[in-house]
Amino acid sequence: MDEPDRWRNMASAPKDGSRILVTVRSSEQGPAEVDVAYWARPDAFGIEGWRAADSYPGCVIGYADPELKCWMPLPKANLSKNSPLMPTPWEGEDEEQLDGSGI
Numbered sequence: 001m002d003e004p005d006r007w008r009n010m011a012s013a014p015k016d017g018s019r020i021l022v023t024v025r026s027s028e029q030g031p032a033e034v035d036v037a038y039w040a041r042p043d044a045f046g047i048e049g050w051r052a053a054d055s056y057p058g059c060v061i062g063y064a065d066p067e068l069k070c071w072m073p074l075p076k077a078n079l080s081k082n083s084p085l086m087p088t089p090w091e092g093e094d095e096e097q098l099d100g101s102g103i
Contacts, residue, residue: 007070007090015039019053023069023090032089036074037063 013020019038026032036053044057050068052061070090 005072005075005087007072007087010065010068010071013039013071017041019074020071021074021087022050022063022071024063025067025069027067032069032091034087034089037068037071 007023010022013022017038017040019036022035022037024033024035037050038053040049040051042048050063050065052063055061072087
């Protein structure tokens, strides 16, 4: 994937089970945050959808589509000293601004 440090629209997120970074929208439970998630196929513990990467069978943390604002690939392991370890959540007003589509 090119440009790994850019937030992208959730419609383009991979649904192959690979782990990605997502911006979880702010809500009454707290401000926007970044989490590691993956797309899960239906199984004995839940339905198809986005799950937090640290979920365990029987204790699944799932995200509804409207809860996730955007995504980006996980950063490479060999980050430079000046690279942040975790990006800040997307603070834009709407998804139309992602991927340069608001220009």
